[in-house]
């Protein structure tokens with residue numbers, strides 16, 4: 290009997306394998322190809338860029354970050370490596386279409402083949418927009434970010450705050466000035482080629498911003514952990530992000546010069562970014578985007594207010610997952626029932642917000658109940674709602690906003 294396998298047999302095996310592939314049982318996970326971390330690791334920037342074959346670099350930086358001198362190390366490292374350098378320092382506030390157009394012009398004029406964002410989430414999002422939008426002239430809402438090959442320049446990210454996780458994600462948000470809307474753009478080409486996490490760049494971040502951006506990280510981790518689109522890798526990153534954050538964030542807020550805690554927060558933010566980039570977010574972000582725009586509430590503060598109410602709402606569908614998170618949040622007790630662990634996790638999140646001096650209600654933000662229906666309608670259209678574990682209606686979002694205004698968290702005594 291012959292032991293050879295015919296070409297027909299192989300074709301049959303391949304065909305069966307393809308038919309049996311079940312996408313719901315698999316997932317794709319994307320992350321930067323290279324991650325460099327540690328105090329003063331910015332000194333390695335030139336060598337990293339050379340590894341990627343860069344010849345001329347466009348640094349896209351926050352104006353304030355540049356004025357504070359935080360980009361000097363990056364500039365020096367690039368020059369020592371013998372690479373060309375152009376600095377685009379017109380990032381002020383969140384990126385919009387005018388800023389991106391200006392940045393694309395700077396990219397073309399410089400002939401740079403690598404874009405590196407340095408700053409908070411706005412600078413990193415601007416760098417991503419400049420790197421991928423290029424000659425695109427159409428409406429921003431119709432722009433489709435493609436795969437890795439659709440970006441013709443390299444992309445690096447150096448965060449100076451620990452929060453948005455943009456250095457890890459496949460997302461950027463650009464404001465379309467023509468239509469006065471923020472447009473989220475998602476695609477594999479938006480994942481940076483490298484992320485460089487240097488906590489020395491974060492030592493001077495004011496405590497209030499450290500607190501708000503830190504709770505943004507916590508919200509990323511919790512929403513990614515329970516997302517409908519979550520996966521085992523995202524859950525692992527999210528859980529460990531929370532474990533690091535509960536220890537590091539209070540000290541980073543109370544003693545901003547603590548390099549170890551700044552380092553841990555840089556890693557926690559990165560892990561949470563990896564988690565949600567590959568798993569999606571949820572209702573807290575869907576509402577936070579709206580109240581942030583409507584009442585000019587900083588993103589991290591909006592999440593800090595909303596997260597406990599959203600967790601209480603979602604607990605109907607994800608009590609076991611929240612109960613697991615009681616361990617990461619360090620409030621797990623062996624004698625507790627699952628319901629008690631779940632509620633303990635929600636209360637722990639609210640206590641973190643209180644301890645950090647962030648608001649727990651909307652009461653100080655000059656909000657009006659008559660606005661809530663419109664805000665709810667917009668939240669229903671937000672892309673982040675796709676990941677939320679519990680289905681939600683506009684009237685339920687209005688009820689959540691009313692809870693957030695009154696400050697009454699609907700949990701039992703346990």
Ligand SMILES: [Fe+2]
Nearest residue numbers: 453505509588
């Ligand atoms: Fe966020």
